[in-house]
Amino acid sequence: MATAMMAAATTSVPLPALAVEMEKAALFxxxxxxxxxxxxxxxxxVALDKLYFxxxxxxxxxxxxxxRAELGGVKDASEEVRQLEEQAQAILxxxxxxxxxxxxxxxxxxxxxxxAKLDEGRRRVEAELVEALASLEGQKEEAIKALDAQIVSLSDEIVKKVLPSA
Structure with missing residues:
Protein backbone atom coordinates (compact mmCIF):
# COMPACT_ATOMS: atom_id res chain seq x y z
CA MET A 1 0.00 0.00 0.00
CA ALA A 2 2.78 2.42 0.85
CA THR A 3 4.53 1.68 -2.42
CA ALA A 4 1.35 2.34 -4.28
CA MET A 5 1.07 5.75 -2.65
CA MET A 6 4.65 6.61 -3.48
CA ALA A 7 4.18 5.57 -7.05
CA ALA A 8 1.03 7.71 -7.21
CA ALA A 9 2.87 10.66 -5.65
CA THR A 10 5.76 10.30 -8.07
CA THR A 11 3.52 10.17 -11.05
CA SER A 12 1.53 13.14 -9.81
CA VAL A 13 4.64 15.42 -9.79
CA PRO A 14 5.11 17.09 -13.18
CA LEU A 15 8.35 16.38 -15.11
CA PRO A 16 9.89 19.84 -15.04
CA ALA A 17 9.58 19.93 -11.26
CA LEU A 18 11.34 16.59 -11.15
CA ALA A 19 14.20 18.00 -13.21
CA VAL A 20 14.54 20.92 -10.80
CA GLU A 21 14.62 18.54 -7.84
CA MET A 22 17.28 16.40 -9.56
CA GLU A 23 19.33 19.52 -10.25
CA LYS A 24 19.24 20.48 -6.57
CA ALA A 25 20.31 16.96 -5.59
CA ALA A 26 23.34 16.98 -7.95
CA LEU A 27 26.72 16.88 -6.25
CA PHE A 28 28.24 19.60 -8.39
CA VAL A 46 52.27 19.82 -7.81
CA ALA A 47 52.39 21.39 -4.33
CA LEU A 48 52.49 18.00 -2.60
CA ASP A 49 55.17 16.81 -5.01
CA LYS A 50 57.36 19.88 -4.42
CA LEU A 51 56.75 20.23 -0.69
CA TYR A 52 56.36 16.63 0.50
CA PHE A 53 57.14 13.83 -1.94
CA ARG A 68 74.48 0.69 1.05
CA ALA A 69 77.76 2.45 1.93
CA GLU A 70 77.60 1.07 5.47
CA LEU A 71 76.86 -2.40 4.13
CA GLY A 72 79.88 -2.11 1.84
CA GLY A 73 81.93 -1.00 4.84
CA VAL A 74 80.65 -3.96 6.83
CA LYS A 75 81.64 -6.32 4.01
CA ASP A 76 85.10 -4.76 3.99
CA ALA A 77 85.22 -5.03 7.77
CA SER A 78 84.16 -8.67 7.61
CA GLU A 79 87.08 -9.35 5.28
CA GLU A 80 89.35 -7.55 7.74
CA VAL A 81 87.85 -9.55 10.61
CA ARG A 82 88.50 -12.77 8.68
CA GLN A 83 92.12 -11.75 8.14
CA LEU A 84 92.48 -10.87 11.83
CA GLU A 85 90.99 -14.24 12.79
CA GLU A 86 93.51 -15.97 10.52
CA GLN A 87 96.32 -13.98 12.15
CA ALA A 88 94.99 -14.90 15.59
CA GLN A 89 94.90 -18.57 14.59
CA ALA A 90 98.50 -18.35 13.34
CA ILE A 91 99.60 -16.65 16.56
CA LEU A 92 97.82 -19.30 18.65
CA ALA A 116 121.99 -37.27 37.48
CA LYS A 117 120.50 -37.47 40.96
CA LEU A 118 119.74 -41.17 40.47
CA ASP A 119 123.34 -41.79 39.31
CA GLU A 120 124.65 -39.88 42.31
CA GLY A 121 122.37 -41.89 44.61
CA ARG A 122 123.52 -45.14 42.99
CA ARG A 123 127.16 -44.15 43.41
CA ARG A 124 126.57 -43.27 47.05
CA VAL A 125 124.75 -46.54 47.67
CA GLU A 126 127.48 -48.46 45.85
CA ALA A 127 130.17 -46.63 47.84
CA GLU A 128 128.33 -47.38 51.09
CA LEU A 129 127.89 -50.99 49.94
CA VAL A 130 131.61 -51.28 49.12
CA GLU A 131 132.45 -49.70 52.46
CA ALA A 132 130.02 -52.02 54.27
CA LEU A 133 131.45 -55.04 52.40
CA ALA A 134 134.98 -53.94 53.26
CA SER A 135 133.96 -53.52 56.87
CA LEU A 136 132.31 -56.93 56.85
CA GLU A 137 135.40 -58.42 55.17
CA GLY A 138 137.54 -56.82 57.87
CA GLN A 139 135.27 -58.18 60.60
CA LYS A 140 135.34 -61.57 58.88
CA GLU A 141 139.13 -61.50 58.82
CA GLU A 142 139.24 -60.52 62.49
CA ALA A 143 136.69 -63.21 63.33
CA ILE A 144 138.72 -65.78 61.38
CA LYS A 145 141.92 -64.68 63.16
CA ALA A 146 140.13 -64.81 66.50
CA LEU A 147 138.71 -68.22 65.62
CA ASP A 148 142.12 -69.42 64.40
CA ALA A 149 143.61 -68.32 67.67
CA GLN A 150 140.86 -70.06 69.59
CA ILE A 151 141.18 -73.15 67.37
CA VAL A 152 144.89 -73.31 68.06
CA SER A 153 144.37 -72.91 71.80
CA LEU A 154 141.49 -75.44 71.81
CA SER A 155 143.45 -77.93 69.74
CA ASP A 156 146.38 -77.52 72.13
CA GLU A 157 144.09 -78.15 75.07
CA ILE A 158 142.47 -81.12 73.35
CA VAL A 159 145.87 -82.54 72.52
CA LYS A 160 146.97 -82.03 76.12
CA LYS A 161 143.90 -83.71 77.47
CA VAL A 162 143.77 -86.53 74.96
CA LEU A 163 147.43 -87.34 74.90
CA PRO A 164 148.82 -87.90 78.26
CA SER A 165 151.89 -86.01 78.97
CA ALA A 166 154.89 -88.07 78.43
Missing amino acids: DFNLTLPAITIEFLLLM SPLGKFMDERDAKI KAARAEIAAALNKMKKETTTELE
Whole structure:
Protein backbone atom coordinates (compact mmCIF):
# COMPACT_ATOMS: atom_id res chain seq x y z
CA MET A 1 0.00 0.00 0.00
CA ALA A 2 2.78 2.42 0.85
CA THR A 3 4.53 1.68 -2.42
CA ALA A 4 1.35 2.34 -4.28
CA MET A 5 1.07 5.75 -2.65
CA MET A 6 4.65 6.61 -3.48
CA ALA A 7 4.18 5.57 -7.05
CA ALA A 8 1.03 7.71 -7.21
CA ALA A 9 2.87 10.66 -5.65
CA THR A 10 5.76 10.30 -8.07
CA THR A 11 3.52 10.17 -11.05
CA SER A 12 1.53 13.14 -9.81
CA VAL A 13 4.64 15.42 -9.79
CA PRO A 14 5.11 17.09 -13.18
CA LEU A 15 8.35 16.38 -15.11
CA PRO A 16 9.89 19.84 -15.04
CA ALA A 17 9.58 19.93 -11.26
CA LEU A 18 11.34 16.59 -11.15
CA ALA A 19 14.20 18.00 -13.21
CA VAL A 20 14.54 20.92 -10.80
CA GLU A 21 14.62 18.54 -7.84
CA MET A 22 17.28 16.40 -9.56
CA GLU A 23 19.33 19.52 -10.25
CA LYS A 24 19.24 20.48 -6.57
CA ALA A 25 20.31 16.96 -5.59
CA ALA A 26 23.34 16.98 -7.95
CA LEU A 27 26.72 16.88 -6.25
CA PHE A 28 28.24 19.60 -8.39
CA ASP A 29 27.67 21.26 -11.72
CA PHE A 30 29.71 20.23 -14.69
CA ASN A 31 29.73 23.69 -16.16
CA LEU A 32 32.81 25.55 -14.69
CA THR A 33 33.09 23.41 -11.55
CA LEU A 34 34.81 20.47 -13.25
CA PRO A 35 37.71 22.49 -14.72
CA ALA A 36 38.10 24.37 -11.41
CA ILE A 37 38.29 21.14 -9.44
CA THR A 38 40.68 19.68 -12.02
CA ILE A 39 42.95 22.73 -11.72
CA GLU A 40 42.77 22.55 -7.88
CA PHE A 41 43.65 18.86 -8.01
CA LEU A 42 46.62 19.46 -10.31
CA LEU A 43 47.84 22.38 -8.17
CA LEU A 44 47.52 20.21 -5.06
CA MET A 45 49.45 17.43 -6.81
CA VAL A 46 52.27 19.82 -7.81
CA ALA A 47 52.39 21.39 -4.33
CA LEU A 48 52.49 18.00 -2.60
CA ASP A 49 55.17 16.81 -5.01
CA LYS A 50 57.36 19.88 -4.42
CA LEU A 51 56.75 20.23 -0.69
CA TYR A 52 56.36 16.63 0.50
CA PHE A 53 57.14 13.83 -1.94
CA SER A 54 60.36 15.26 -3.49
CA PRO A 55 62.06 15.95 -0.12
CA LEU A 56 60.84 12.60 1.19
CA GLY A 57 62.15 10.81 -1.92
CA LYS A 58 65.46 12.67 -1.64
CA PHE A 59 65.73 11.74 2.04
CA MET A 60 64.95 8.08 1.28
CA ASP A 61 67.51 8.02 -1.59
CA GLU A 62 70.19 9.50 0.68
CA ARG A 63 69.29 7.03 3.41
CA ASP A 64 69.45 4.14 0.94
CA ALA A 65 72.86 5.32 -0.31
CA LYS A 66 74.09 5.65 3.27
CA ILE A 67 72.85 2.14 4.15
CA ARG A 68 74.48 0.69 1.05
CA ALA A 69 77.76 2.45 1.93
CA GLU A 70 77.60 1.07 5.47
CA LEU A 71 76.86 -2.40 4.13
CA GLY A 72 79.88 -2.11 1.84
CA GLY A 73 81.93 -1.00 4.84
CA VAL A 74 80.65 -3.96 6.83
CA LYS A 75 81.64 -6.32 4.01
CA ASP A 76 85.10 -4.76 3.99
CA ALA A 77 85.22 -5.03 7.77
CA SER A 78 84.16 -8.67 7.61
CA GLU A 79 87.08 -9.35 5.28
CA GLU A 80 89.35 -7.55 7.74
CA VAL A 81 87.85 -9.55 10.61
CA ARG A 82 88.50 -12.77 8.68
CA GLN A 83 92.12 -11.75 8.14
CA LEU A 84 92.48 -10.87 11.83
CA GLU A 85 90.99 -14.24 12.79
CA GLU A 86 93.51 -15.97 10.52
CA GLN A 87 96.32 -13.98 12.15
CA ALA A 88 94.99 -14.90 15.59
CA GLN A 89 94.90 -18.57 14.59
CA ALA A 90 98.50 -18.35 13.34
CA ILE A 91 99.60 -16.65 16.56
CA LEU A 92 97.82 -19.30 18.65
CA LYS A 93 99.43 -22.05 16.61
CA ALA A 94 102.88 -20.49 17.09
CA ALA A 95 102.23 -20.02 20.81
CA ARG A 96 101.15 -23.64 21.16
CA ALA A 97 104.30 -24.76 19.32
CA GLU A 98 106.43 -22.58 21.65
CA ILE A 99 104.69 -23.99 24.71
CA ALA A 100 105.14 -27.55 23.46
CA ALA A 101 108.84 -26.87 22.79
CA ALA A 102 109.27 -25.30 26.23
CA LEU A 103 107.50 -28.26 27.85
CA ASN A 104 109.71 -30.72 25.97
CA LYS A 105 112.79 -28.76 26.97
CA MET A 106 111.71 -28.70 30.62
CA LYS A 107 110.91 -32.40 30.45
CA LYS A 108 114.37 -33.18 29.04
CA GLU A 109 116.06 -30.96 31.64
CA THR A 110 114.05 -32.56 34.44
CA THR A 111 114.78 -36.04 33.11
CA THR A 112 118.50 -35.23 32.88
CA GLU A 113 118.49 -33.77 36.38
CA LEU A 114 116.64 -36.79 37.76
CA GLU A 115 119.03 -39.18 36.02
CA ALA A 116 121.99 -37.27 37.48
CA LYS A 117 120.50 -37.47 40.96
CA LEU A 118 119.74 -41.17 40.47
CA ASP A 119 123.34 -41.79 39.31
CA GLU A 120 124.65 -39.88 42.31
CA GLY A 121 122.37 -41.89 44.61
CA ARG A 122 123.52 -45.14 42.99
CA ARG A 123 127.16 -44.15 43.41
CA ARG A 124 126.57 -43.27 47.05
CA VAL A 125 124.75 -46.54 47.67
CA GLU A 126 127.48 -48.46 45.85
CA ALA A 127 130.17 -46.63 47.84
CA GLU A 128 128.33 -47.38 51.09
CA LEU A 129 127.89 -50.99 49.94
CA VAL A 130 131.61 -51.28 49.12
CA GLU A 131 132.45 -49.70 52.46
CA ALA A 132 130.02 -52.02 54.27
CA LEU A 133 131.45 -55.04 52.40
CA ALA A 134 134.98 -53.94 53.26
CA SER A 135 133.96 -53.52 56.87
CA LEU A 136 132.31 -56.93 56.85
CA GLU A 137 135.40 -58.42 55.17
CA GLY A 138 137.54 -56.82 57.87
CA GLN A 139 135.27 -58.18 60.60
CA LYS A 140 135.34 -61.57 58.88
CA GLU A 141 139.13 -61.50 58.82
CA GLU A 142 139.24 -60.52 62.49
CA ALA A 143 136.69 -63.21 63.33
CA ILE A 144 138.72 -65.78 61.38
CA LYS A 145 141.92 -64.68 63.16
CA ALA A 146 140.13 -64.81 66.50
CA LEU A 147 138.71 -68.22 65.62
CA ASP A 148 142.12 -69.42 64.40
CA ALA A 149 143.61 -68.32 67.67
CA GLN A 150 140.86 -70.06 69.59
CA ILE A 151 141.18 -73.15 67.37
CA VAL A 152 144.89 -73.31 68.06
CA SER A 153 144.37 -72.91 71.80
CA LEU A 154 141.49 -75.44 71.81
CA SER A 155 143.45 -77.93 69.74
CA ASP A 156 146.38 -77.52 72.13
CA GLU A 157 144.09 -78.15 75.07
CA ILE A 158 142.47 -81.12 73.35
CA VAL A 159 145.87 -82.54 72.52
CA LYS A 160 146.97 -82.03 76.12
CA LYS A 161 143.90 -83.71 77.47
CA VAL A 162 143.77 -86.53 74.96
CA LEU A 163 147.43 -87.34 74.90
CA PRO A 164 148.82 -87.90 78.26
CA SER A 165 151.89 -86.01 78.97
CA ALA A 166 154.89 -88.07 78.43
